[in-house]
Structure formats: C-alpha cells, structure tokens
Amino acid sequence: MNEGTLHEYKEVIATCKTLFAKKTHDYGTAWRILRLPSITDQLYIKAQRIRSVQEKGVQKVDDPIKDEFIGIINYCIIAMIQLSLKESEKMDMTFQELEPLYDQAANETFELLQNKNHDYGEAWREMRVSSITDIILMKLLRVKQIEDNKGKTLASEGVKANYQDMINYAVFCLIKINKLHL
DSSP, rough: OOHHHHHHHHHHHHHHHHHHHHHHHHHGGGGGGGOOOHHHHHHHHHHHHHHHHHHHHOOSOOOOOHHHHHHHHHHHHHHHHHHTTTTTTOOOHHEEEEEEEEHHHHHHHHHHHHHHHHHHHHHGGGGGGHHHHHHHHHHHHHHHHHTTTOOOOOOOSSSSHHHHHHHHHHHHHHHHHHTOOO
8 A cells, every 4th residue: 555545544543433432522432322223224324415416416414525525435435343342231422432442443444445456456536426425325325235134145254344434435535525625
C-alpha cells in the first residue's frame, strides 16, 4: 500500500473516532439497545440517502453526504463492537471502555484493506463514488439476507466481513470526496 493511502486512511478513521467519542459523550451508549438488524437498517438509511442525493443531484437537508459516509463507518464499527459484546448485557459504557474495542475493529479492518489492496492494487481510486455507494448498498442487502437466514451461510462470508468491506468502501469515498474539495 502506498504511503499516501496509509496516511489518508488513518486520517479518515481518526476523524470518525473523534466524532464517535463526542457522540458517546453526548448520548452515552444508547446504541447498545440495538440488535444487529436494526444497525443494518440504520446503515441502509444512510447509504440510501447518499444514493438518492447522487441520483437527484440536489439535497434538501443540509447534512453533508460526507457525514453520511462517516456515519456508515461508525455504525459498522458499532456493529462489530456489538458482535464482540454479544455475551455482555452491560448497556452503559464509557468511551475509555469502548476505545480499545473501536481500535480493534478499525485495526482489523485496516489489515483487511492492506491485504485486498495488495491483491487488487488501488483499483478503488479509479471507481466513481456513486459506484462505491451502490456496492455498499449491495453489501447491506447481503447482510440483511444473512440476518434473515439467522446467520447461516453456505458459501459466503459472514456479516463481520461485510461490515469491514463497507467501512473500507466508505473510507475510499471520503478519501475521494476530500480530494475533490482540496
């Protein structure tokens, strides 16, 4: 992986983590009440809004599309944290308790990116943000199907791998969007 990608990726994740910490301060861990399908639906809402704005070319709500991609990253990390805490019923957690779990999810996802980037090169740099958005939506539909199948797959990766792919695709979109606004 080239140094530019490494730096850009880490910058995006740092921005997401900072927002996660602030929202944890503001809202606590209210998201702990969510079952995975509810998180998947929240992700779907964000991705569908991005696609809708892309198709219409106009948005009527001021929230920037960039923020939706950050939300996708953080909700995917929340889903991964929920997976790791499925045996715990603890609802209230501090950011200090969550930070290592956030970092673990982000680091595992970054390792996956490094392996895929090695095999695919940086093909994502030639992709359109709209195409990457469609891929995120496809991954969400896959997760919904896996959830509807009670987590059972015959030949496919599980939900965690799909969350990781969505994180990486959302990071790619933010890198591309940041380049456009320089």
